[in-house]
Amino acid sequence: MQPRVSRSARLSRRRLLLIPLAVPLAIAGCGRKKTAPRQVVDLLIESDGDFLAFKPDTLTCPSGATVRLTFHHGGKFLSARHNWVLVYPGQMEAVDKAVENNEGIIPKDDKRVIAVTPMCDKGVTVMTQFTAPAAGEYPFFCSTPGHGECMNGILRVTAL
C-alpha cells in the first residue's frame, strides 16, 4: 500500500521539478538585451500644386515602423482643402462615400482608417503618426468630396 500523499504536497513536488528548468530560463531572460527601439520612418508627401494628385503617389515603409507622415498642401490658387487618409485595402471607396456629405471629415472611430491628417488649406503643412501595419499595399486618398477619385496613391508596407 502506497503512502497517502496530500494534494498540496504533490503540487509542491511538481514545482520543485520545474526549478531546474525555470532557473536557466530566468537567467537567460535576464541576460537578454532589451528589444531594439522601434524604427522611425519620416515620409513627406504633398499635393501637386492645385491639381488633384499626390506627389509622390507611392510611399514605402517597413511593417511595424513608427511612421511620421508630413503632408503639405502645395496649392496657390484654389481654395480646395486637402488631407491624407490611409485605409485598409478595399475600403477607400466606402470611406470616401461615407464622408461625402460631411465635408470629407473622417470620424475618429472609423476602424477602416489607419491614419488621417487634418484637413488643410493651401500652403499649410500637417502631420500624422501611426504604426505601419502588416506587409501589403494600402490605399491612401484625399477625402474632400470628389477628390478621392483622382487624388489617391499607395503605401507599400514591406516585411521587416
Added chain:
Amino acid sequence: MNGIRKGLAVVACVGCSLAIAAPALAQQPKSSEDVKTALRLLVQVSNDFKRQITNKNFARVPHEYMEYTEAADALRMAVKDDPADLKSKVETRLKAAVAAYQKVSDMSAKETDPDKLLAEHAKAVTAMNAVFDLFPAALRPDPNLPPPGRGGRGRG
C-alpha cells in the same frame, strides 16, 4: 469654262490658306507655363462640377463655382503682362465662361435633375473652350488625358 475653273481654284486656295492659318491666330502668351497651368485648372474644376452633379452632391456645386472663379483669376494673372488686345479677348470670353458656370451653380440650388444640370454644364464647357481657342494648341489641356493621380478606385 476656264474662267470658272480658275475662280474655283482661287477660292479653294484661299480656303486652304485660312484653314492652315487659323491655329496660328492663337497668340503665344508671355507666361506660357502659367497659362498652361491656369487652363488645366479650369478643366479640372469643370470636371469636378460634372462629378458633383453626376453624384447628385448638389450642395458642393456652389463650392466648385467658387473654385472656378479662382481658376479664372489664375488665368487673368497669367496673361497680365500680355498685350492689351489678348487680355481684352481673354477677359471677354472668360467672363462669359464664368457666367455660364454660375448659371449651373445657381440652378443646382433648386434643380435636382442631373440631366438638366449636365445639359447646362455642357453649355458652360463650350464657353470655356472659346477661352482655350485664344491660345496655341500646345497650351490647351488635352481632354483625352486621364485625370491626374493613380485613378485607383479599383485598387482601393
